[in-house]
Structures are given as structure tokens and as C-alpha cells.
Amino acid sequence: MLALIFASKYLRIMEARRDVFQAIADPTRRAIIGMIAKEPVNVNTIAEQFDVSRQAVSLHLKILAECGLLTMKQQGRERICEAKLEKLNEVNEWIAQYKQFWEARLDKLEMYLAKIQKK
Amino acid sequence: MLALIFASKYLRIMEARRDVFQAIADPTRRAIIGMIAKEPVNVNTIAEQFDVSRQAVSLHLKILAECGLLTMKQQGRERICEAKLEKLNEVNEWIAQYKQFWEARLDKLEMYLAKIQKK
DNA sequence: AAATTGCGCAAGTAAATGCTTGCCCTTATA
DNA sequence: TATAAGGGCAAGCATTTACTTGCGCAATTT
Numbered sequence: 001m002l003a004l005i006f007a008s009k010y011l012r013i014m015e016a017r018r019d020v021f022q023a024i025a026d027p028t029r030r031a032i033i034g035m036i037a038k039e040p041v042n043v044n045t046i047a048e049q050f051d052v053s054r055q056a057v058s059l060h061l062k063i064l065a066e067c068g069l070l071t072m073k074q075q076g077r078e079r080i081c082e083a084k085l086e087k088l089n090e091v092n093e094w095i096a097q098y099k100q101f102w103e104a105r106l107d108k109l110e111m112y113l114a115k116i117q118k119k
Numbered sequence: 120m121l122a123l124i125f126a127s128k129y130l131r132i133m134e135a136r137r138d139v140f141q142a143i144a145d146p147t148r149r150a151i152i153g154m155i156a157k158e159p160v161n162v163n164t165i166a167e168q169f170d171v172s173r174q175a176v177s178l179h180l181k182i183l184a185e186c187g188l189l190t191m192k193q194q195g196r197e198r199i200c201e202a203k204l205e206k207l208n209e210v211n212e213w214i215a216q217y218k219q220f221w222e223a224r225l226d227k228l229e230m231y232l233a234k235i236q237k238k
Numbered sequence: 239a240a241a242t243t244g245c246g247c248a249a250g251t252a253a254a255t256g257c258t259t260g261c262c263c264t265t266a267t268a
Numbered sequence: 269t270a271t272a273a274g275g276g277c278a279a280g281c282a283t284t285t286a287c288t289t290g291c292g293c294a295a296t297t298t
Contacts, residue, residue, distance in 0.1 A: 025144035026286085030213065037220055044244060056287050058245070077244050077295040085221040088214050094149070095211050101156055102204040145256085163274060175257050177275070196265040196274050 020087050023067045029060050040082040139206050142186045148179050159201040
């Protein structure tokens with residue numbers, strides 16, 4: 001019984017969700033992605049742009065790195081963060097499968113509006 | 120000082136993030152979206168598909184409704200959930216602005232692979 | 239060599255999240 | 269009309285999240 005509890009706890013820790021959906025849910029992390037998308041930037045430069053502590057930003061970077069949205073490379077005493085946005089494709093594909101639904105709805109709306117306008 | 124703390128607390132509560140990014144971050148909620156995308160379904164039918172309690176599912180539905188991804192309508196004693204996926208477009212557009220970056224990378228990789236293969 | 243810069247690693251905290259159980263009210267069915 | 273089915277509301281709990289402050293260490297500058 002106790003073992004089970006420990007096991008489940010352990011499993012939960014191991015499974016700690018670090019997926020892209022989770023990563024981009026946070027507005028600060030989306031802003032970070034926006035910052036590094038065009039060119040690699042070092043940690044402190046990123047941190048300066050936000051009004052939270054460097055540590056907080058550092059944690060966000062860690063999360064982004066863990067789910068594959070960026071890589072870090074050491075360069076002297078600096079750590080350069082480089083965006084690896086391929087992983088965004090996972091979200092892109094999830095969304096894509098539903099596009100037909102909302103686009104169909106919009107089409108219907110458009111047709112309806114056009115019809116109204118004719119009268 | 121105290122007023123400030125209360126004010127900030129109050130603001131935080133009022134601002135409670137209920138955006139689409141947040142909403143789709145949860146795997147259960149994504150699964151719910153998958154269930155109701157094609158046709159409206161009532162609450163209990165949705166809840167039966169998951170191994171969490173009806174209350175838990177109900178909360179997920181509430182969150183999805185609050186951020187506009189579904190609407191509920193009462194029908195006798197049942198509440199029918201209907202997907203309104205237009206809001207997904209917000210995510211879609213956010214992603215779209217970065218497509219060039221990861222696609223450019225993939226193109227480069229493709230070209231590189233093609234080059235290697237030729238040799 | 240001394241001071242500064244860049245940045246990770248804890249430890250601690252408040253709030254948010256995800257879930258449960260229990261209760262209650264309404265609508266439908268036997 | 270009694271019972272069942274659909275489903276909201278609220279309290280309570282464990283975990284996670286987002287953040288802070290303090291410390292320390294290695295690479296640079298002065």
C-alpha cells in the first residue's frame with residue numbers, strides 16, 4: 001500500500017508534463033520565444049526585458065529547453081539561447097485537424113451575411 | 120501598503136488567465152475538444168469517457184466555455200456542449216508567425232541531406 | 239590580484255490547478 | 269408519485285507553478 005503510494009508519487013514526478021502545449025501556455029514564455037526566434041540571445045539579455053527576476057526567467061528558459069523549444073550553448077561565461085521552433089509543429093498539427101470545423105463555420109457565416117446583404 | 124497588496128491581489132483574481140493557450144495546455148481538455156468537435160455532446164456522456172469524476176470534467180468544460188471554445192445549452196435536464204473552435208485561430212496565428220523559422224530550418228536540413236545523398 | 243559580470247542552485251512562499259466527495263435541485267421515467 | 273438520471277455548487281486537499289531572495293562559482297575586466 002505504502003509502496004503503491006510511493007510508486008505513484010514517483011511516477012508522477014517522472015512524468016512531469018513538459019510538453020509544448022504546456023510550455024506555450026505561459027505568456028512570459030511566449031514572449032521569450034518571440035525574443036529569440038530571429039537570433040540567439042544570452043540569458044541576461046532576455047531577463048532584462050522582463051520585470052521578473054533573472055531566476056524566474058531562467059526557470060522559463062529551462063522549461064523551454066526541456067521541451068525542446070530552445071537549446072543552450074555555453075560561450076565563455078555566457079549561455080546563448082537559440083530557438084528551435086520545429087516543436088511548435090506539434091501544436092500546429094493539433095490545431096490543423098480542427099481548422100475545417102471553424103473555417104466551415106466562418107464560411108457559413110459569410111454566406112449568410114452575403115445573403116442578407118443582397119436583400 | 121496594505122491597500123496595494125489588496126489591490127494587486129484583487130487585480131490578480133480579476134485577471135485570472137482564461138485564455139485559449141491555457142485552455143489547451145491540459146491533455147484532458149484537448150481530449151474533450153476532440154470529442155465534441157464533430158457534434159454536440161451532453162456533459163455526462165463526456166464525463167463517462169474519462170476516468171476522473173464528473174465534477175472534474177465539469178470544471179474542464181467550464182474552463183473551455185469561459186475562454187470561448189464551447190457553448191452550453193440546456194435541453195431538458197441535459198446540458199449540451201457544442202464546440203466553437205474559432206478561438207483556436209488565436210493559437211493558429213501565433214504559431215503561424217514562427218512557421219518561417221522552423222520551416223526554413225527544415226528546408227536547410229533537406230538541402231543538406233540532398234547534398235549528402237548526391238555524393 | 240581584485241572587482242565585476244553571467245548565471246546556476248537551493249530553499250521558501252503564495253497562488254493556481256486538478257481532483258475528490260458530499261449535497262441538492264430539477265427533469266424524466268417507472 | 270416514487271425513483272432515477274443529469275448536473276451544478278461548495279469545501280477540502282495535494283501538487284504544481286511562478287516567483288523571490290541569498291549564495292556561490294567561473295569567466296572577464298580593470
